[in-house]
Amino acid sequence: MIQTDLCIIGAGPVGLFTVFEAGLLKMRCHLIDALPQVGGQLAEIYPKKPIYDIPGYPSILAGELVDNLMEQIAPFKPTFTLGERVEALDRQADDSFIIRTNLGTEVACKAVVIAAGLGCFEPRKPELANIDAYEHKGISYMILDPEKYRGKKVILAGGGDSALDWTIFLADVAAELTLVHRNETFRGAVDSAEKVAELAQSGRIRLLLSSELTGLEGDEQLRAVQITNKQKESSWYETDYLIPLFGLSPKLGPIEGWGLNLDKNAIEVAVHDYSTNVPGIYAIGDINTYPGKLKLILCGFHEAALMVQSAFKLVYPDQKLSFKYTTVNGVHAF
Secondary structure: OEEOOEEEEOOOHHHHHHHHHHHHOOOOEEEEEOOOOOOOHHHHOOOOOEEOOEOOEOOEEHHHHHHHHHHHHHHHOOEEEEOOOEEEEEEOOOOOEEEEEOOOOEEEEOEEEEOOOOEEEEEOOOOOOOHHHHEOOOEOOOOOOHHHHOOOEEEEEOOOHHHHHHHHHHOOOOOEEEEEOOOOOOOOOHHHHHHHHHHHHOOOOEEEOOEEEEEEEEOOOEEEEEEEEOOOOEEEEEOOEEEEOOOEEEEOHHHHHOOOOEEOOEEEOOOOOOEOOOOOEEEOHHHEEOOOOOOOHHHHHHHHHHHHHHHHHHHOOOOOOOOOOHHHHOOOOO
């Protein structure tokens, strides 16, 4: 059995940064993630996507942010269980916990930190009759390697930040790029929407608004996509790839049965320390909710910093916490 101070469920950016903040307070961490690598959605869905709202980085690729976080936490020697999903949690007589995964790994800890992002998630798919036949044969729901699309015909669908950001990025990669959105306006950032409009006006991309995907065509490989506008006029567009970016459908999975107060698919927490209604269990990052919540990575970092101050009392109940700045005290490895 693995012994640790904090068991962090989720090895995304917020879970990783928690290791750093906990390490400053001499708390050891073990992280569990259902994905086979660290980084959460950043690594799995958009490792090459630029992020613009990390303090000190005007722009940083998602994968690079994960690499930097791994370097930052290395002095505190975190341990990992990857490719396994948390299935059960049992409170012990001394108020500690034992967590079990679907493959039988057991972790004993003094506090549990749920930093699972959107939880168990799956992409939202267009309602097209034969879409399953073309998955991995021209249709994908995430972009792992943008170079795959160099010199190719690509159709993106969606109206959120991901669709806008990838349209801007792939405009310099794809031979022919089309963005399809069912509405006249976008849900994503205004600046990104303006950049996409400029790309369309300059002829670098094809922008089809008030339009929807209505058909797919191809033998063993996707060859064409039917798109229909609000006037019910349909056209077929040849393509090598179709990438619907309609977001993710979040599911909490086994966490739902832990007695936590939930609001839809999010865990309710106290704002002062991000504790849940179950003593010893905290929730930080996109998985939690509270008045004024913003689902931003930098907000998750803030939540991690405050949360470990509270968890310290569970790990070291007889010690008084003395807050020290890293600029004065430095970072001392385990």
